[in-house]
Amino acid sequence: MKKTKSVKFHKKFALAVLVFFLAAILLPSSALESKVQAASSPRSGGAYYSYGEALQKAILFYKANRLGDLPDDYILPYRADAAMTDGQDVGLDLTGGWADAGDGIKFTHPMSYAAGQLGWAVYEYRQAFEKSGQLDDILDEIKWATDFFIKAHPEPDVLYYMCGYNDSDHSVWVPHELLDYVTDRKSFVLNPSTPGSDVAGQTAACLAIASIIFEPTDPEYAQTCLTHAKQIFEFGDKYRGKNPLDVLYPSGGYVDDMAWGAVWLYIKTGDTTYLDKAKSYLPVTSLGGGHTHCWDDVSYGAALKIAQITHDEGYAAMVEKNLDFWMPGGGITYTPGGLAWLSPWGSLRYASTAAFLAFVWSDDQTVGTPSKKEAYHNFAERQINYILGDNPRKGSFVVGFGENAPEHPHHRTAHGSWVSMLDVPGFHRHILYGALVGGPSSDDSWVDDISDYTLNEVATDYNAGFVGSLAKMYDMYGGEPLENWPQPEDFRAPEDDLTEYFCRGWIIYEGYGTLNLLLQVNNRSAWPPTMKDKLSVRYFMDLSEIFEAGGSLDDVQITLGQSEGAKLEGLKQYKDNIYYFTVDFTGTQIMPAEWEMCEKDAHVSIKYKDANIGSNENDWSFQNLSKSPDYDAVSFAGLTPYIPVYDNGVLLWGEEPPNGGNTPEPSPEPTPTKPPITYGDLNGDGNVNSTDCTILKRALLGIVVPGANLDAGDLNRDGKVNSTDLTIFKRYLLKVIPSIPL
Template sequence: MCENRGQSGKLFRIMAVILVTSLLLSTLIFQQKVQAASSPRTGGSYYNYGEALQKSILFYKANRLGDLPDNYILPYRADAAMTDGKDAGIDLTGGWADAGDGIKFTHPMSYAAGQLGWAVYEYREAFEKSGQLDDILDEIKWATDFFIKAHPSPEVLYYMCGYEESDHSVWIPHELLDYRTKRTSFKVDSTTPGSDVAGQTAAALAIASIIFEPTDPQYASTCLTHAKQLFSFADKYRGKNPLKTLYPSGSYVDDLAWGAIWLYIKTGDPNYLDKAKAVLPVTSLGGQHTHCWDDVSYGAALKIAQVTHDTGYAAMVEKNLDWWMPGGGLKYTPGGLAWLSQWGSLRYASTAAFLAFVWSDDKTVGTASKKDTYHKFAESQINYALGDNPRGGSYVVGFGKNAPEHPHHRTAHGSWTSMLTVPAFHRHILYGALVGGPTSDDSWKDDISDYTLNEVATDYNAGFAGALAKMYDMYGGEPLENWPKPEDFRAKEDNLTEYFVRGWIIYEGYGTLNLMFQINNRSAWPAAMKDKLSARYYMDLTEVFESGHKLEDVEITLGQSQGAKLYGLKQYKDNIYYFTVDFSGTQIMPAEWELCEKDANVSIKYKDNCGSNENDWSYKNLYGPPDYDAVSFAGMTPYIPVYDSGVLLWGEEPFKQEPGFTYGDINSDGSIDTIDFALLKQILMGSTPGNVNMQAADVKADGEVNALDYAVLKSYLLNMIDKLPQ
C-alpha cells in the first residue's frame, strides 16, 4: 500500500510539474503577444484611439428613439417610436433602441448608461482631453432622461416598450416602428416586483448624479432623487421581473448591490455600503464570468473593494480577473481573444478589459505584482478588436482596416422591403458599432443575417468605450476634426434614388395611350412615411390646338389604382399641360413591397385622333409592358416627377426660362448652404438682412416667402429632396 501511495505521489508530482510548466509557458507566450500588441503604434499601422473613442460614442446616436433634434448629426435618423407610453397614458418616448431591433429595454439600457457613466467617473480627464466629454454626457443624459420618465411614481418603473413577436416580425428602420409594430408598455410595481431592473436603473441614475454634478448640479440632484426611490422600491419588494422579456435576469441581488454601492459613493451614507455587502457577501463572489447587463456583481465587488480596502473582496476581484488570464481557465482563441461566449464575445472581452484597467490603475488595493499582467491583458483585448487578430481587420464599423460593412442593424441597412437581402449592401455606415465578434477559432463572416456574430447593441459598446478612453489616455490619437459630415453616412455603393416614378405603356394606338404609374418610396435619409405623394405627367398639346380642337377634346381617366385620385388638366406653360396622379391619403413607406410602391392606371384619349403623345415631356423613357420587381429600377423615369404636398421631390419638370438667380442662394454667393438657411430664418422672424435676394428666398417659387420655403430649404440641405425649384 505504501509503495502504491509513493508511486501515486510521484506521478502526481510529475503531472504537477508538467501543468505548472505548461501554465508558465502559455503565460510567457501571452505576455510576448501582448507586449507586441499593446505598444503604441507607429506609422500607418497606428491605432487612432481618439478616433475609435469618438466613433464608439457616436454609435449611440444611431440607436436613439424619440424626438430627435431637427439638425441631427445623423441625416439618416429622425423621430422614432413617438407613441411609446401612449397605451399607458404617459410619455415614454426617448432612450435607446436596444440593438439591431427596435425594442426598448430599461434593464440593459440602464446597464449601458451606467457603464458609460462609470467610464466618465474613472477617466473623465481622457474624455475632456479628447473633446468627447460633452458627447458622452449627452448620450448618457438621453438615457437617464428616459429613466426619469419611466419612473413616474416611487414604486412604478416601466421596463419595456415594444415586444419580440411584433418587433421581430418586420425588418424596418426605426422611423417606421409606430406604423408597423405595437409599442406596448410594460411595468413593474409593488404587485409585480422587479428588483433587477429597478436596482440597475438606480445605479445608472446614481452614477449620473455623480458625473453631472460638475456641469449640471440641478440635474444631478434630480437623478439622485430617482436613484434613491428606485433603490428603496427594489429593496422593499424583492424579486426578479417575472414578465416575459428577451432579457430575463439570472438574479437580482447583484443589481441591488450595484445600486447600493454607487449610492454610497455618491452620498457617503454607510447604510448603502452595509446593504451592498449584505446582499453581495464575499462568499458569493469570484465567479467565472464578467461584468455585463445580467451580472453586475463583478463591478459591484470591485467598487466595494476599492472603497473599503477589504482584502476579502479584493481577493475575489482578482480571482475573477485571474480566470480571464491565460491559463486561468477561460478559453482563448488562437489569435489571442479571451473568448467567453458566442454571443457578443468582444462585448465580454472588452468589458473585462475595462475592469482590468480600473483595477490595475488602483495602487491602494489588490496585489501589486498582478497589476501589470491585468493591464497588458486589457490592452491586448482592445487591440484585438481594432485589428490585432488573424483577420487583420477591425471589428468596429467604420474604423480601421477590413471593418464590418454588414452589421445586423435595421436602420443602417435601410431595407424598403422588410428583407435582410434587399438591398445587398447597407445604405448607411453605422460608425463606431462593435459587432458581436468571432467564434472560438477566430473565424468571422461579415453577414447581416448572422446576428450571433454581427449583432450590435448598446451594452456591447459600453465597456468598450470605457476601455478606449483608457487607451487614449495612454497613447493618444486625435479624434477626427469637423466630423462627421453628411456625406460620410452614405455608403459608397449606394446610388439609390429615394423617391421616383416607374412608368410603362400598357397600350398605345388609335388616339389612345394607356399608362401604368408606380410611385415609389425607398427613403432612407431618413426613412419616412409619406401620405401626400403625387406624380405629374406633362403633355404638349400644340398639335391638338393647331388642329382646331380644344382642351375638352383630351380625355384623361383613372383606371385601377391603389388609392390614387386624378386631377387635371392644368396649364403649366404655353401649350404644356399636366395631370396629377395624387396618392394623398394613402400611406406609402419603405417597409415592405406592398407599402413602398403604389400603382395607378391612366388612360389618355384624343377626340378624332387629334393628338399624339410622342412630343410629351413625360413620354420620354416610357416603354412597356411592365417588367419589374421591388428591387430593380426598371421603368424609372425622371420625366414624371414626384411631389410631396405639391413640392417637387424628385424628377425634372419641363424647361423653364432661367430666372437669373438661384432659388435658395439668398446671399448670392454661388452656393446654397446653412448661411442661406440662417438668412431665411431671419427674414421669417421679421428681420431683413442687407444684401439678400428676396426672390431667391422664395424657395418654393410660388410668389410668397413663408414657412413653406423654410421647410423646403431645410429638406434640401438635409438631402431629403434632390433639388430646389428651378
Template sequence: MDLRNLLLVTAILLPLEIAAVDIPITDSWFGGFQAGACVAITTSLNGWTASLKFSDDVHSVEIWVAKVTKVSSREYRLQNEAFNPILNVGDQFCFSFVGRVTGNVTPKITFSFNGVGDSGSVASTPSSSSSSTTRSSSSSTTRSSSSTAAPSTGGSTANKDYMDALAKSILFYYAQRSGKLPANNPIPWRGDSALSDCVPGGWYDAGDHVKFGLPMASTTTLLLWSLYAFKDGYSAAQQLDAMYDVIKWPLDYFLKAWNSNTKRLTVQVGDGNADHSFWGRPEQMTMSRPCQEVSTSSPGSDVAAETAAALALGAITFKDKDTTYAAQLLTAAESLYAFAKTSRGVFSGASPFYVSSGDKDELCVAGVWLYRATRNAQYLNDARSFSDGAYIWALSWDDKRAACQELLYEETKTSSYRDAVTGFLQTWLPGGSVAYTPCGLAWRDQWGTTRYAANVAFLALVAAEAGLNTAQYRKWGVEQINYILGDNKHNGGCFSFEIGHGKQYPQQPHHRGASCPNLPATCGDAQLNADAPSPQILYGALVGGPDRQDFYQDKRTDYIQNEVATDYNSGFQGALAAINHLVATNNFPQTNNKCPCNP
C-alpha cells in the first residue's frame, strides 16, 4: 500500500461555486494527525485559494504546498505558493498536512477550492486502482512495482562469505556514531562524544570528527536504497534488525537538523581544518565545533535535497515498523524538498573537503523517492525535469545522475533513461573508458578506488534486477566485490580491503579512534605515526584501496590508500546485500576473477 494510503479524489469542477470533498486521515497519534489526498483538476486555475474545514478544534496546520491562514480553530485558508499557482486541466493536486489537536482527536475534514464547485465525491478505492500516476508504492520488502522482473541467471555456488562481510560493514557505521550512545552500543572502545554539538548525533564522516551533511545524507540514501531493493539480502545475513537500528541514527539526526518553521537546515558540525590538526579520540575533543546552516538567504539545495531524499526513503523503510516515525520522516522530507526546490544554490561551506558540482542530481533523486512515498505525480515530473543525460564519471556522494537515471527508468520504462544507465555502465565494463588493474578492479581514481568500484557494482546489481543486461551486470558486479574481498594478489592473495573480513586485511586504517589504545592511555600524533596495527579493529571499514597496478601500502599515514569514510562503505554494503539476495534466490552468477583467492 501507499505510505499514506492516499485516496484519489475524483471531482468535476465547476466555476463560481465552492468545492467540498472529504479528506481521509491517514495516520493519527496523541496530539495530532496526518491527512492528505489528490484532487483531479478539471477547470484550469491561475492562482488559487482553498479551505480546510474540521468538525473539531485543530490548533494548527502544517502544509508545504500552500500558505496557511487560520480563520478559526475549525477552518484554515490555503493560498498557492509561488511555485504552484497554475493548475491545469488533467493535473492532480496532491497534498498532505499535519494537524495539531488536544488529545486523541480525529476530526472529519473537508477541502474546497474557493471559487470552484464540485459534483464529485471521494473514491472508495485506494489510488493503486487508478492510473499509474497515482498507483500505490511497492512495499519496502520488494523492489519497485514498476521494475521488470529480472530473469534467472542460474545458481552458482557463492565463493565468499558475503554474509560476514555485510555484518561487519554495519559494525563500521556503529563505530562512526556521534552523540550519546545507547546501552546496546556494540563497539566497546567507543563512548559518548560531542554532546554539546548544536545538533547532537549523526555520523562522523571518516577517520576525523566532522559531521559533513552532504556525504552523510548521500550515504544514508544509498544504504536505504539497498534495504529497499534487497531487504531479503539483509534478512538472509540475519542483519535486518541491525540495519534498521543503524540507519535510524542519521535519520534521527536529520530530523533534529531541519527546522521547518525557520527553514534552516544544519549541514555541518565541526571545522575541517581544526579537526584535521587533532589526532585523538572523539570522546576527548577540545576544539571548537562550529555549526553551518543553509537557509533561504544562504541556500544549499544540493545538501537539502539529498537530506530530503534520505528522509523520504526512510519513511518508506519504516512505514511497516513505526507509522508515527515514518510520518515524521515524510513530513520533514516534503517540507525540506520544498525548501530545496525554491531556494536553489550549492552549499560551499564544506570546501575544500567536499565541493558539490550541482544540485539537479540531488533534486532528481529526492523527487523520485518522494514520488514513491506519496504517489504525488508532481514529484515524478520534477525528477524528470532535473534529470541530466550528459556524460557521467562515477556514482558518488557528489554525483547521483546515474542513480537518477536508474530510478526514472524503473518508474517510466522510458528508453532514454534505459540508454543512459546502460551507457554509463558500459563505460565501466571491460572495454569501456574506465581503467582496470591487472587483477581486474575497475580503477577510476586514486582516492577511494574501492569506493567507486563498489558504488557502480551496486548500481549494476540494481539495474540487473530491473531487467537490464541481467546476466552481464550480475557477473561484473559480483566480480568487483570479489576483488575487494580477496580476489587480488596483495600479500600473496586473499587480501580483503574490508577490515576484519578474512585472514588478511588492513591493520592501519587512517582513523583516529581506532588508532588509540584503551583509556586511560593517551592518544596523539605518536599513534598516527606508529608503524603498527591499530589497537582497535575497525570492523567492516572499507579502505581506499590499491593503485592502478594493484599495489597497496598498509600504512596509517598514507591517507589515500588507507582512508575510510561512511560513503566508502555505502555502495559496498548495498552490493553485499544484493549478492546475498542472489544467493538466497539461487541466482548467484558464474564468476571468473583474474586473481582468484585459493587459500
C-alpha cells in the first residue's frame, strides 16, 4: 500500500529545536538524561527481552518476501517460486529480490535502501551477528537483494527500478506465488533519457556496502558488487534527475542518495574523489533536523559517515542536530507511553532507525559531543524496548515475538486468502515471524486489523533499521536465538483448517432412478499456494444390485451436464463390484486467487435403466452428500471426503473405498486437439459471461491471462481482437443485443 513520506522538519519546530540544542550544550549529561527519563516509560540499561530471538526473527521476515526461484527445501513451507515472469517483457531475467511490503511490487529504490541498511548493520556490528549465529543468514538475505540489482543493471547506463505496478498489483489480494497469473509484471527502466539519480545513488551505496561486508567471505562477489556500484554511481552522477515514479514511492530528490552512494564508495576504495562528491552533494549547511534516515532521505546516514571519516565539526553538528530533534523537547512528538513518534506511516520504522543512528553515533568516542552520548544511547534502548513490549498495551509490535504480538499484519501471503479478500479467512493462515508492523498512533493506540495498512503494513524498509538496533541490543544484553528453529509446524496458524484441496458435493435431484449431482473441486492451497491444472474427482459406486439382477454397465448411464472446463471419463472397475467415474478438470487452471478461480463446478447425472433396481444408497461416495446446494467460497458446506480429489491421477485428498487394492494407474493425457472456437468463451468453460469479458478487458490492457483463448475474443470476426470486440461483449452482457454476432 501507499507509504507517503512524512513531512520534513516543520518551521514551527525550529525554535524548540534551537532552544533544546542550546540546552543540550549547556546542561550536563545527567540533566539531559533526566529529561528523557521524565518523558519516557520504556526501560533502558538492562536485559528485558530476548534480543537474540528478536534479531533471529526480524531477519527471517525477509525470507517471507522473497520473489524468484526459491530452493526446494525452503525454510518457509508456505512459500514457493514467485514472480517468475519478471523481465520477460524486456527480454531479461529480472527475477529475484524482495516484494516491497504486503503487496507484490518490486522497487529497486526502497529495496536497495533496505539491503544497504542491513549491510550497514553488518558493517557496524558484525561481531554481534557472528556471536548470535545470524551472520550467514543476514548475508544470505542481503545477497538475495544484491543479486537482483546486478541483474537489473545489464548495461552501464541502464537500471531497472520496478517490476509490477500499482493499478495491476493492488487490484488483487493474492499470495506472491500467484502474481504471474493475475497481475501484469511489467518492467520499468532508467536510462540517459529517463534518469533516476535517487535510485542509482541508493543502489550504488547498497552494492558498495556489499563489496565491503562480503570481502571476508566471498572476495570475488565483493569485487562484482564494487564494479556495478561504480558504474551505477557514474550513471546517476552523469545523468542527473529524479526517477519518474509518482505513486507509492514518489522520491523527494536525489542529492542525499548520491551522497550516500559516494561516501560508501569512498569507504571501500579510499578514493578521495568519492568523498569530495559526497560533500558536494551534501554540503554541511544542507541538513535539516526534523526527520531521520529512511528510504527517501539518507542524508542523515551520509552526514554521520562523513563526520566519522573527516571529524569535521560542521557535519558532527548536523548529526547531533538531528539526534537532538529525537530527544524529548527537541521537536519530535512523544506518545504518552514514550515512543518518539514521527509519522502515522511506519512510526516504528522511523523510531527504530533513529535508534540505530543514535547507537552508531554514541559508540564513536572520537567525534561529537561526549556529554550527549549517554542520552542518545539510552534513547535508542528505550525505543527498541517500547517496540518489544515496554508500552501501554504491554505487547510486542513484532509478529511472532513476545507477548500480545500482532496476528493480522497487512501481508497477502501470510494471510492466505483464496478469494482475493482481506476478510477471508478471518485469521492469518501463516505466522509472519519477525515482521515489524507500522506501529501505533500518536496516542499509543493501535488495532490489530489487517485492513488498516497505515498501522499494520509491513515492509522490507520497516525491518531494516530495526535489525541493526537489535544487533546492538544483543551485543550488550544477549538473549540467545531459539535453537532448532523454525520447524515446519511453526508456520501454521493453530486455528487454521488444514484442508487445502477438497471436493464439495450436493444432491440436486433424486428420484425415479436418477441422481443429479453438483460436484465442485476446490483449491485453497497455502503450503504453498499452487496453481493446479490437472485436478479431477472420482465418484465411487457399488453396482452389486445391478449385477445380481443380471444387468451390466450398460444399465447405468453417466452424463456430464453444465461444467466449468470438466470432461467425463466413464465407469472403470476399482475392485469387485465397485466402480468409479471421473470428472476431470485437466486443462483448467484452478488456484487460490479469486472466487471464480479457486473452485470449479460440474453437474453430473447418474441414471439407471431400471429405476426399481439401481440405487445409490450403498455407494461409497453417496455418504455425506447434502441436499442443500447453497454454498459460498468461504464455508466448507457440502465437503465430502468420499469423493476424492486427484492431481494428474495421484490421490491428493479424500478417502477411497477401503480394501480397494491398487489405485488405478493415471489415465494417459489425451493428445491435444484444437477445439472449434466458441466466440465469447475465452476461458473455455462452455459459458459466455462476465468472466470472459473480464479476460478480454485484461488482454486489451496487456495483462497476460494464462490459458485464455484470445481467438474467441474476435467477436466481429475481422481477424483482430480490439476495443470493438469489447464493446460488442458489453452490449451483449447488457442485453442490448440478443447474441454474439455469428
